[in-house]
Amino acid sequence: MTTWLPDFSRGSGPVYLRIADSIESAIASGTLPAGSKLPPQRNLAYDIGVTIGTIGRAYALVHERGLVAGEVGRGTYVLDRAETTPGNQPDPLTIALGGTRAIDAPAGKIRFDTTAAPDLGQGKIIGKVLAEIGEEQLSEISSYSRVFPRNWYEAGRRWLARNDWTPETENIVPTLGAHAAAVSVISAVSSPGDKIVFEDLSYTQVSRSARILGRRTITVESDENGVIPDDFERLCLQQHPKLAFLMPTAHNPTLATMPHERRTRVAEIARRHGVWLIEDDLYGGMTGDENPLLASLAPDRTFLISGLSKSVAAGVRGGWVACPPHFAQRIKVTHKMITGGLPFILAEACARLVESGQAHEIRKASAAELSIRERLAREQLQGYDFVSHPHVPFLWLKLPDPWLSGTFKNAAYRDGVLIDDEDEFKAARAEKVYHRVRIGFSSPRNREDMVAGLMTLRRLLESGGAGYDGEI
Numbered sequence: 001m002t003t004w005l006p007d008f009s010r011g012s013g014p015v016y017l018r019i020a021d022s023i024e025s026a027i028a029s030g031t032l033p034a035g036s037k038l039p040p041q042r043n044l045a046y047d048i049g050v051t052i053g054t055i056g057r058a059y060a061l062v063h064e065r066g067l068v069a070g071e072v073g074r075g076t077y078v079l080d081r082a083e084t085t086p087g088n089q090p091d092p093l094t095i096a097l098g099g100t101r102a103i104d105a106p107a108g109k110i111r112f113d114t115t116a117a118p119d120l121g122q123g124k125i126i127g128k129v130l131a132e133i134g135e136e137q138l139s140e141i142s143s144y145s146r147v148f149p150r151n152w153y154e155a156g157r158r159w160l161a162r163n164d165w166t167p168e169t170e171n172i173v174p175t176l177g178a179h180a181a182a183v184s185v186i187s188a189v190s191s192p193g194d195k196i197v198f199e200d201l202s203y204t205q206v207s208r209s210a211r212i213l214g215r216r217t218i219t220v221e222s223d224e225n226g227v228i229p230d231d232f233e234r235l236c237l238q239q240h241p242k243l244a245f246l247m248p249t250a251h252n253p254t255l256a257t258m259p260h261e262r263r264t265r266v267a268e269i270a271r272r273h274g275v276w277l278i279e280d281d282l283y284g285g286m287t288g289d290e291n292p293l294l295a296s297l298a299p300d301r302t303f304l305i306s307g308l309s310k311s312v313a314a315g316v317r318g319g320w321v322a323c324p325p326h327f328a329q330r331i332k333v334t335h336k337m338i339t340g341g342l343p344f345i346l347a348e349a350c351a352r353l354v355e356s357g358q359a360h361e362i363r364k365a366s367a368a369e370l371s372i373r374e375r376l377a378r379e380q381l382q383g384y385d386f387v388s389h390p391h392v393p394f395l396w397l398k399l400p401d402p403w404l405s406g407t408f409k410n411a412a413y414r415d416g417v418l419i420d421d422e423d424e425f426k427a428a429r430a431e432k433v434y435h436r437v438r439i440g441f442s443s444p445r446n447r448e449d450m451v452a453g454l455m456t457l458r459r460l461l462e463s464g465g466a467g468y469d470g471e472i
Contacts, residue, residue, distance in 0.1 A: 004026060004031060004032060004039075004056075005039075005044070005047060005048055006018075006019045006022035006023055006026070006044075006048065006135050006151070007022050008022055008048070008116035009307055015050055015054050016057035016061065017048075017054070017058075017061070018353045018452045019054070019404075020058040020061040020062050020065075021070075021341075023058065023062050023067070024065065025228065027067055027078055030234065031342060032078050033078065033082040034078050034079060034414065035077060035410060035411070035414045036077065036078045036091075036323045037075050037076065037077050037078075037291045037410075038059065038068065038076040038077070038078070038288060039077070041055040041056055041059060042055075048296060048334040049159055049235060055390040059076055060244070060292050061091045061272035063076075066079070066291075067079060072148070073238075075336070075406060075407070076302065080414075088127060090145055091416075095150060095433070106156065108240045108416065108450065109416050109417060109418050110416060110417045110418065110444055110449055110450075110456075111418050111444065111445070112417055112439045112444075112453055112457075113418040113420050113421045113439060113440060114417055114438050114440055114442075114443045115252075115310055115393040115394050115440040115442055115443070116309060116310065116313075116393075116442060116443055117308075117309065117310055117311050117312055117313055117362070117366050117442065118366055118393070118442045118443070119313060120362065120365050120366065120369060120375075122312065122313055122362050122365075122443045123313070123356055123426075125362070126313055126315075126316060126349065126353070126459045128394070129352050129353060129358075129361055130344055130345065130349055132352075133179075133345055133348050133349060133352070134345075137345075138263070140344045140348075141344050141345045142159075143337065143349075144341060144342075145341060145342050145344040145347065146348070147268070147345065148332075148342075149348070149351070150169075151348075151352075151355060152174045152348070152350075152351045153169045153170075153172045154169060154173065154351075155174075155320075155350065155351035155353075155354035156173075156174055156320030156322070156354075157169050157172050157322075157354075158354055158355070159285075159306060159320060159331060159354050159359070160172070160281070160295060160304055160320055160322050162281070162284065162285060162436070163289075163291070163292055163293060163296070163297035163443060164167075164430070165180060165292070165293055165295065167295070167304065167322035168325075168338035169325070170210060171323045171324070171325060171328050172267075172320055172322055172323075172328065173320065173321050173323060173328050173331045173335060174318075174319075174320055174323070174342060174347050174350070174351075175305075175307075175319045175320060175339075175342070176317045176318075176335075176339050176342060176346070177307045177308075177309055177318065177319040178207075178280065178282050178306060178307040178309065178317075178319045179205055179206065180317075180335060180338065180339050181303075181305040181319050181320070181321040181335070181376075182206045182209075182245065182278055182280065182305055182337040183206065183210075183213070183305070183338055184196040184321070184331055184334045184338050184339075185243075185276075185278055185303045185323075185331060185332050185334075186206075186209070186213065186225050186243060186245075186278070187213060187337075188208050188217060188327075188330050188331050189243060189276050189340055190215055190243055190276075191242075192213065192214030192215065192241070193214065193215070193216065194209075194215050194216070194241070194242040194247060195215070195216045195217070195218050195240065195241040195242060196210050196215045196216070196217055196218070196241060196243050196244070197218055197219070197220050197232070197235055197241045197243070197244035197245065197246075198217055198218075198219055198222055198244075198245050198427035198435075199219065199222070199227060199246065199247070199251070199427065200219040200220070200221060200223045200255055200426070200427065200430055200432065201222070201228075201251075201253060201425040201426060201427070201434070202219075202245065202400055202427040203245075203247070203252050203280065203425070204246055204424065204425055204427055205258050205425065206280075207427040207428070210245075214410075215351050217428050217448075218239050218241060218428065219428050219430065220232050220235055220244070220418050222256065223454075224254075224256055225256060225258060225260060225262060226246075226251060226256045226257065226258030226259075227246060227248075227266055229265040229266055229269060232244070232266060232269055233269045233273075236272075236273035236274070236275055240273075241274065241275055242275065242399040243275060243276040243277070243278065244270065244275055244276070244278070245278045245280065246266070246277060246278065246279060246280070246281075246294070247268075247279075247280045247283075247284075247436045248263055248279060248281075248282075248284070248293075248294055249283065249284030249287055249289045249291065250284055250286070250287050250289070250389060250392045252280075252282075252283065252394070252425070252438075253394065253396050253420070253422075253425050253438040254387065255388065255389055255392060255394075255395075255396055257287070257289055257291065259290050259291065259292065260292060263292060263297055264297060265299060266294065267294055267297040267298035267302075267418075270298060270301055270302075271298055271300070271301060274301070275301070276301050276302075277294055277298060277302040277303065278300055278302075278305060279294040279295055279303065279304045280305055280306075281293065281304055281305065281306045282305070282306050282307060282309070282310055283310060283392050285306055285308070285311065285363070286310065286311050286367055286370075286392060287362065287389060287391055287392060288391070289410075290333055294399060294405045294425060295322060295454050296427075299325075300324050300325070301324055301338055302324065303321055303322070303323055303324070303327075303331075304321065304322040305319065305320070305321045305322075306319065306320065307319030307320070308350060308353070309357060310393060310442075311361070311362070311363040311367070312353065312359050312362045312363055312366070315391070316346055316349055316353075317352055318349070318350030319345060334403050344382070345383065366442075367390075370390065370391050370392065370393050370441075370442060371390040371391060372447065373393075373441045373442070373447060373450055374390050374391075374392075374395070374441070375380050375439075375440055376450065376451055376454070377395055377439070377450075378453060380454035380455060380458055381395075381454065381457075381458060381461075383399065384397065384398070384458075384461060385397070385398035386398060393419055393440055393441060393442035394438050394439060394440040394442075395438070395439050395441070396436055396437075396438055397437050397438075397439055398434075398435060398436050399436060399437065399461070400461060400464070401464075402464060403425065403435070403464070404434075404435065405422040405423065405434070405436060405437055406421045406423060406436055408421070408460065409421040409437060411460050412456070413459060414454075414456060415456050415459075416456065416458065417425060417453045417456050417457060419438065419439055419440075419457070420437060420438040420440070421437050421439050422434045422435075422436050422437065422438075424438070425438070434461040439454075439457070441454075441463075446457060449464055
């Protein structure tokens with residue numbers, strides 16, 4: 001444990017300001033090097049005889065100065081001064097709204113914190129499609145997209161179809177990706193103050209967006225098989241939610257896949273209590289999972305969303321939502337109000353990629369590459385506890401004692417690797433601790449970089465935190 005304590009006996013002004021200045025001086029002198037963890041606020045307040053509120057104000061001030069970073073439950077860490085030039089660090093409210101993804105990733109680090117489709121040279125294919133659109137549709141790409149061509153809907157119908165279920169074309173809405181689809185549905189079918197159910201671990205970019213829209217988030221318990229139906233029913237009876245955002249297949253980040261019987265029960269509970277469902281199938285189409293979609297079990301109240309970002313190309317921002325009957329127009333208008341509208345050139349490119357079969361071919365090639373990378377990950381992390389899938393671009397790693405999720409993330413960052421700790425996926429404040437991190441392996445430029453990053457992580461795992469700030 002560190003023995004450093006701030007010296008606020010000198011200087012003038014409020015105590016919290018003198019404590020903040022002492023912390024800054026210690027960082028500048030190297031007494032608190034990059035990666036050091038500041039003492040917990042309550043402990044420091046006791047040790048130096050001030051209130052915890054005073055320490056809280058001091059920590060907030062050094063945070064605003066861009067000297068430290070941290071979140072509730074994880075601790076506060078000293079940042080690398082070389083990477084904290086003025087304007088680089090967002091304020092605490094920005095972190096609260098957008099999570100750690102709100103910070104731009106510095107150059108030169110291996111990115112295991114994103115799960116975009118691997119680069120297989122598909123940029124050339126997409127570039128050719130864009131060039132063709134430029135030659136053939138000059139007037140359309142230079143104006144607003146006021147009328148959506150039918151091929152945009154047909155492409156969505158084809159992309160969303162799975163396991164002998166195909167949505168109706170009139171129920172499809174093209175969107176700026178799966179995220180925009182989910183936020184549009186939440187905006188369209190709920191009102192400020194309504195409660196939205198998320199799994200305790202979830203894709204929190206959607207839950208954070210819901211809070212920005214004034215919705216309240218509540219969480220349902222899950223296990224290795226996904227949502228626990230009894231707890232979902234409890235929430236419906238006690239909390240009366242308007243909508244639930246679920247990932248039944250290849251859940252992010254746990255990779256849990258809900259079995260048929262649970263899906264049936266969840267659909268029945270939602271119908272009985274009048275709860276709308278958003279089914280995020282972004283990874284599901286990559287897995288070959290044969291369980292029925294919630295949209296096929298409850299088509300009257302399920303919005304099925306998916307897109308191209310994880311299996312084809314993240315940069316084209318293409319997605320679709322299959323709506324319950326008579327909801328497509330409402331979602332289409334809401335999507336336009338939320339996003340500003342769908343650019344013709346992107347929507348047309350996505351439609352052509354799907355209709356030509358190129359999107360499916362790229363997805364097949366992505367699955368093959370991910371299978372190789374997942375095997376390499378298994379080799380590099382052999383002996384450690386993690387969950388993975390051959391065609392999904394991330395794994396869910398259990399950290400050995402004494403590592404904590406946030407501390408391991410900071411240690412990895414120090415050693416040049418970006419990963420996501422468990423807090424990145426908590427849809428609401430929770431007491432449950434998983435001691436896990438998500439490692440996405442699709443974005444490194446090549447397999448060699450990926451293996452190098454995994455070797456770095458393995459060295460950290462084997463070190464047991466030795467030498468990393470002494471406070472694991």
